[in-house]
Amino acid sequence: MISTLINAFEDGIAALQTWLYVDAVQPLLYHLGLMGYDEDAYDALYWVIVGVVQIAVMYAVLRPWEALMPAEKWSDRRATRVDVVYTWIAKLGVFNIAFFFLLQPWFDHLQSLMAIYGIPAIELETLWPGVTDKPLVSFLIYLVALDAAGYWYHRWQHRFGIWWELHAVHHSQRQMSLWTDDRNHVVDTLIQSAFFAGLSLLIGVEPGQYVALIAIGNLMQSLQHVNARIPFGRVLERIVVSPSFHRRHHAIGYGHEGTRYGCNFGVLLPWWDMLFRTASWDATVEPTGIRDQLPRPDGSHRTYGEGWWAQQGHAFVRIAHRLRVTRTSA
Ligand SMILES: [Zn+2]
Numbered sequence: 001m002i003s004t005l006i007n008a009f010e011d012g013i014a015a016l017q018t019w020l021y022v023d024a025v026q027p028l029l030y031h032l033g034l035m036g037y038d039e040d041a042y043d044a045l046y047w048v049i050v051g052v053v054q055i056a057v058m059y060a061v062l063r064p065w066e067a068l069m070p071a072e073k074w075s076d077r078r079a080t081r082v083d084v085v086y087t088w089i090a091k092l093g094v095f096n097i098a099f100f101f102l103l104q105p106w107f108d109h110l111q112s113l114m115a116i117y118g119i120p121a122i123e124l125e126t127l128w129p130g131v132t133d134k135p136l137v138s139f140l141i142y143l144v145a146l147d148a149a150g151y152w153y154h155r156w157q158h159r160f161g162i163w164w165e166l167h168a169v170h171h172s173q174r175q176m177s178l179w180t181d182d183r184n185h186v187v188d189t190l191i192q193s194a195f196f197a198g199l200s201l202l203i204g205v206e207p208g209q210y211v212a213l214i215a216i217g218n219l220m221q222s223l224q225h226v227n228a229r230i231p232f233g234r235v236l237e238r239i240v241v242s243p244s245f246h247r248r249h250h251a252i253g254y255g256h257e258g259t260r261y262g263c264n265f266g267v268l269l270p271w272w273d274m275l276f277r278t279a280s281w282d283a284t285v286e287p288t289g290i291r292d293q294l295p296r297p298d299g300s301h302r303t304y305g306e307g308w309w310a311q312q313g314h315a316f317v318r319i320a321h322r323l324r325v326t327r328t329s330a
């Protein structure tokens with residue numbers, strides 16, 4: 001059932017991709033004398049269409065939900081506007097797919113070296129021969145494996161000071177909405193894309209499945225940030241990460257406090273939080289953001305920047321400051 005849906009979705013997108021490519025992109029490339037990039041442009045177009053479909057779903061489903069049943073009431077939505085910019089950049093961005101295709105030849109080479117030296121591969125097909133013939137089973141295994149890695153990736157973003165300064169761009173949003181998921185530092189996005197593309201190649205994920213994994217993961221993460229009351233219930237919220245579970249991660253003084261502690265780091269599945277004892281099921285709606293953004297005496301009224309450029313730049317300033325302090329104390 002699900003694999004039929006995934007196949008139908010892939011076929012539809014592929015048809016749209018070919019049509020757009022032949023009628024719009026290829027003539028343009030020809031005109032600009034860039035035909036050397038035609039294969040890459042064709043691959044990237046697939047990703048762009050997936051991004052547009054996601055944004056359309058978000059506008060159609062999540063945005064009305066926020067208007068009808070907000071979790072937090074705001075007098076205006078001004079602070080959410082910059083996150084819409086982040087979403088368009090990220091969803092139309094070709095980072096993920098570019099890394100996947102750029103790293104692929106390098107991994108093929110690495111694999112032949114491993115075969116020569118007799119190092120066992122960690123591809124799923126090698127560990128469980130025949131499983132990749134069942135697309136749904138292998139898809140679910142990849143999803144769980146990548147999600148486990150995602151949990152640790154997220155914990156490290158909070159654990160290491162310099163990394164936290166990049167991740168702080170995500171947490172500095174005090175009006176958390178359906179657009180907040182993509183609010184990330186561009187360096188962090190690059191590291192993350194390389195990390196997941198590399199890991200996926202290592203365990204043998206097929207390109208088509210990779211696009212589906214990233215698209216489903218992105219949509220679920222946009223849902224987690226929605227400013228709406230969506231009751232998941234006690235059972236479902238223990239199966240997948242719910243908006244209230246992730247809102248707790250963003251709550252000042254509960255979800256994270258600098259690099260010291262935190263809860264609810266899970267990306268799609270809360271299982272890892274349950275396993276490593278970092279889960280909190282408290283659904284109380286608390287103010288979100290970073291403590292030092294609060295006015296004195298609770299915080300220091302620190303600004304993390306309002307526009308895209310300011311937020312990106314402030315992160316580098318904070319990192320430089322951190323490095324200076326470490327050097328002085330050493
Ligand atoms: Zn976080």
Ligand SMILES: [Zn+2]
Nearest residue numbers: 170181225246
């Ligand atoms: Zn978040």
